[in-house]
Amino acid sequence: MPHIARLELLSIGDLARRAGVSVPTVRYYEERGLIQATRTASNQRQFPRHTLRRLAVVAAGQRVGLTLQEIAAALAELPPERAPTQREWQKMSRQWAATVARRIxxxxxxxxxxxxxxxxxxxxxxxxxxxxxxxxxxxxxxxxxxxxxxxxxxxxx
Known part of the structure; x- marks a missing residue:
């Protein structure tokens, strides 16, 4: 992960609070490869601020009924060092719309x-x-x- 200014990093607790999820959920998403953390010298997780956007994508995917595996596949197509662009989100949402239509x-x-x-x-x-x-x-x-x-x-x- 590229160097990120300290002010652009969130602790796991701050990230969980801002994203509206629990700390164990953040850990689980990290284990599943949906998000990435850096570690401090004392081994504390810190997350780039753009992780909030990735968590919003995870929440959107879950709201339309996608599995975490499907969401992870979509996120894997995005660069991990930044939030998705509007164009990337539109492409992803069109693919998800097709999945939702198939399920309907x-x-x-x-x-x-x-x-x-x-x-x-x-x-x-x-x-x-x-x-x-x-x-x-x-x-x-x-x-x-x-x-x-x-x-x-x-x-x-």
Missing amino acids: RQLEALQSSLDGCIGCGCLSLGKCTLFNPDDAAAGEGPGSRWLRNAESAAFAD
Whole structure:
């Protein structure tokens, strides 16, 4: 990490307070590679002020339902020594919007199948004998095959 003026560094407590997260959360994000700290001679963590922006990106990603792994992949494309630019944020948010849209289609497919058979082969629903006679779905493979097929069809749209 490049040399950063002492006044531009935040202690872990200050960073956590300003970002609205707990100190253990800051440590966890550092362990996961989402943020980086420098260490003082006495081994105390200090974070560049731009880490607040990276934590804001983490919070935004979590609000739209991304995993920390997905957020880390997006942050890995950014230089660690500065906050994302407006252009970088726009590119990232467009990618995230596509992910959110895909998840919405998955949930819509799930919603439309809740009142019918999802091809699980369980034969426990009264409708299974109508939609899945003789457990035909079992021949298509394990799990809820028809739900997965509906999701696939939603992706193709």
